[in-house]
Amino acid sequence: GGIITQTPKFLIGQEGQKLTLKCQQNFNHDTMYWYRQDSGKGLRLIYYSITENDLQKGDLSEGYDASREKKSSFSLTVTSAQKNEMAVFLCASSIQGANSDYTFGSGTRLLVI
Amino acid sequence: EQQVQQSPASLVLQEGENAELQCSFSIFTNQVQWFYQRPGGRLVSLLYNPSGTKQSGRLTSTTVIKERRSSLHISSSxxxxxxxxxxxxxxxxxxxxxxxxxxxxxxxxxx
Structure with missing residues (x-):
């Protein structure tokens, strides 16, 4: 079976710092996603990519950059970490056009001090 | 902005009771999916239910497209x-x- 791996699992940053989160999948899925999960707010889409080198903005893209240099990997950069920010960032992948095949990573927990 | 509303926000049950979770959509959609997340755990797909009723073990989902809603019933919690x-x-x-x-x-x- 395949796996989707997010690194790091925990990330502590300082205010103003640029922070990069990584995601790797070996399902050979076309589409990859970055979601932010805040308590009581569900998941909000930051960026997604439908194929290698493609990038599409989600509802929450401001303050973030993303990169899809390979089909198997999708990275997310917090361009300037906000003080006291605390959230979980979830990566997911799917076959293009197939909702039934969404797979999520275990998340990166971010704390900014 | 497309929105999904869920109710209730929280629910406490005694073991063995049934649960009914509701979901409503701001647009007509025929792609509905239910996920589960244990505290601190990975999000996993429970049911993909674009329309009608789908069952998986103790879980039953009913999606009514024209009413823009879906429900998840958990029996014998x-x-x-x-x-x-x-x-x-x-x-x-x-x-x-x-x-x-x-x-x-x-x-x-x-x-």
Whole structure:
């Protein structure tokens, strides 16, 4: 079976710092996603990519950059970490056009001090 | 902005009771999926239910497209069912999928 791996699992940053989160999948899925999960707010889409080198903005893209240099990997950069920010960032992948095949990573927990 | 509303926000049940979780959508969608997340755990897909009724073990989902809603029924709840349940719809306007999530229902099952 395949796996989707997010690194790091925990990330502590300082205010103003640029922070990069990584995601790797070996399902050979076309589409990859970055979601932010805040308590009581569900998941909000930051960026997604439908194929290698493609990038599409989600509802929450401001303050973030993303990169899809390979089909198997999708990275997310917090361009300037906000003080006291605390959230979980979830990566997911799917076959293009197939909702039934969404797979999520275990998340990166971010704390900014 | 496309939205998904879930109710209730939280629910406490005694073991063995049934649960009914609701989800409503701001647009007509025929792509509805229910997910489960244990505290601190990975989000896993429970049921993909674009329309009608689908069952998986003790879980039954009913989606009514024309009423823009979906429900998830959990029968004979167990302590291990505790966690957050999220529904999602496909918010994409083209051929690829882009799930839009509700804020979740936090379920606690107690002895």
């Amino acid at each position: 167990q302590i291990t069912d505790s966690g957050t349940y999220l529904c999602a719809m496909d918010g994409a306007s083209s051929s690829f999928s882009k799930l839009v999530f509700g804020q979740g229902t936090s379920l606690s099952v107690v002895p």
